[in-house]
């Protein structure tokens with residue numbers, strides 16, 4: 469192929485990518501709203517369960533609750549919302565909580581925005597991405613550590629809690645955090 473043909477071919481490819489039918493800007497904004505509500509619901513339900521359990525059973529007795537309730541709440545929300553919902557972190561505790569490439573870069577971008585002074589409540593991001601099987605809507609919301617989180621994710625974890633964590637999660641990476649750090653993200657996705 470000569471040079472001119474090559475330039476024309478890549479221009480055509482670019483236009484094809486731009487013209488490919490996909491969700492409109494309005495549709496995407498509506499999906500982002502839905503995803504935001506779904507992530508908010510996960511955070512609220514889990515926070516409620518955690519608070520209840522910490523009061524009733526203390527931190528040591530609440531690890532089992534996190535282990536059972538967190539995946540159960542995510543699964544039930546996935547069913548009701550039609551999104552795939554989960555929590556992931558580059559320093560994961562749940563062995564299934566390993567982020568994929570999109571989630572890794574989303575968390576890194578949210579960490580930068582937090583460092584630049586953005587409020588934790590508004591730290592989310594979303595994108596329509598291409599996959600091998602088509603297009604996918606992806607959304608991430610940052611989970612920023614509050615003091616209560618440090619009981620189980622901080623630097624000075626009580627011995628009893630530490631022992632329980634070691635027993636339940638032998639490959640735990642989710643400790644050593646301070647307040648106001650991005651512990652992980654709620655990751656929400658849906659094929660288009």
Ligand code: HEC
Nearest residue numbers: 530534535538555557560561562565611617620642651652
């Ligand atoms: C009582 C101990 C405890 C407290 C308090 C706690 N967590 Fe966790 N956290 C856990 C356990 C246990 C898991 C693993 C749950 C599972 O198996 O899915 C976990 C998992 C996570 C995950 C999923 C990613 C991963 O590492 O597997 C995130 C994100 C997370 N916690 C954030 C927080 C935040 C933010 C707070 C404070 C609002 C918090 N946690 C408070 C015990 C706790």
